[in-house]
Amino acid sequence: MLELALHILDIVENSIRAGAGLVRIQVREDEARDLFLLRITDNGHGMSPEEQRKAMDPFYSTKKVRRIGMGLPLLSDAAERSGGKMILKSRPGVGTAISAEFGHRHIDRQPMGDIVSVLMAIIVGNPGIDFIYRHEVQGRIYLLDTRNIKEALEDVPLNHPEVTAFLREQIAEGLRDIGAAV
Amino acid sequence: MAKLKIEDLKKIKEKVQSQTALREGGHRAKVTVHMGTCGIASGAREVLDALMREMEETGVSDVIVTTSGCMGLCSREPLVTVELAGKEPIKYEKMNENKMRQVFKRHVMEGEIQTPFVLAKGAEIVR
Numbered sequence: 001m002l003e004l005a006l007h008i009l010d011i012v013e014n015s016i017r018a019g020a021g022l023v024r025i026q027v028r029e030d031e032a033r034d035l036f037l038l039r040i041t042d043n044g045h046g047m048s049p050e051e052q053r054k055a056m057d058p059f060y061s062t063k064k065v066r067r068i069g070m071g072l073p074l075l076s077d078a079a080e081r082s083g084g085k086m087i088l089k090s091r092p093g094v095g096t097a098i099s100a101e102f103g104h105r106h107i108d109r110q111p112m113g114d115i116v117s118v119l120m121a122i123i124v125g126n127p128g129i130d131f132i133y134r135h136e137v138q139g140r141i142y143l144l145d146t147r148n149i150k151e152a153l154e155d156v157p158l159n160h161p162e163v164t165a166f167l168r169e170q171i172a173e174g175l176r177d178i179g180a181a182v
Numbered sequence: 183m184a185k186l187k188i189e190d191l192k193k194i195k196e197k198v199q200s201q202t203a204l205r206e207g208g209h210r211a212k213v214t215v216h217m218g219t220c221g222i223a224s225g226a227r228e229v230l231d232a233l234m235r236e237m238e239e240t241g242v243s244d245v246i247v248t249t250s251g252c253m254g255l256c257s258r259e260p261l262v263t264v265e266l267a268g269k270e271p272i273k274y275e276k277m278n279e280n281k282m283r284q285v286f287k288r289h290v291m292e293g294e295i296q297t298p299f300v301l302a303k304g305a306e307i308v309r
Contacts, residue, residue, distance in 0.1 A: 001222070001223060006222050006223070006227065009217065009222055009227060010219050010222050013217050013218070013219075013222075013249070013251065016249075017251055063251065063252060063254075066252060066254040066256065068256075069219075070219045070220075071219045074219065114227070114231075117227055117228075117230075117231040118227060120231070120234060121215075121217070121227055121230050121231070121234075121249065122249075124234060124247055125215070125217070125230070125247060125248050125249035126248070126249065148188065149191060152188045152191040152192050152195065153191055153194070153195050154195055155199070156194070156195045156198045156199060157243075159243075159246065159247055160194075160198055160243050161237050161238040161240075161241050161242060161243055162194050162197065162198055162241075162243075163191075163194055163198075164234055164237070164238055165238040166190065166191070166194055170187070170190075
């Protein structure tokens, strides 16, 4: 993965496959503490302690088509390469939380990349699931909650071209306003 | 704190509702972009982005866009499945933004299967 945004997309896809109804995505940029934090929390079906141990093995997967599961190992490796670490917490029936800490200024920390198109992909591709995106840069916060959007839209689908064009613009503007990393 | 302008969304809602009031529901097609780790690493996000932008430009609202996981053919990613209403699904392999735009214009909109990019016909079981 060349961008942190792609890791976010990958981990959120895990949450979706785990049957989550609500997925929280948090990004925190804290230059003073040299920290770039990603956290994805879901209310999917969770993992047993046994599954959690195996999840870090790239040759373990719950998929039936191919016994390879690279998502979490790739994220963990990316965090460690920048002097940080990934922490996985999960409880069966409750959900899973993945935190990845990166060294903000570390030369091997991937750039954030195109987070706007990642958010568009997960929001529009999964209209039945709610997402909360919270991005904090030195105390400035951008917050997006798809539940508010759906409420305002009533029966107009999220994937209507008028809506997607508007959302793309809004998210980009919101992130520019707080000075989010690209 | 930057806020999403809910009033703007309501304006869009009213506009869209007035436009679609005359039309019957139902969808022309469903397009699935496979978003496993393999797909993402090989450019599936760019493919999906190209598709959504194309739909925005042409104002097409009767196509469902969705994502799915890895189907075990990681070396053929990015994969895209196009399912026209009442037709068998067609799987396209090794997609990119340009191929996606072509498939959207020719296959999704005009029903013309883009044979050079086709991997297979029919559905697979994804789990």
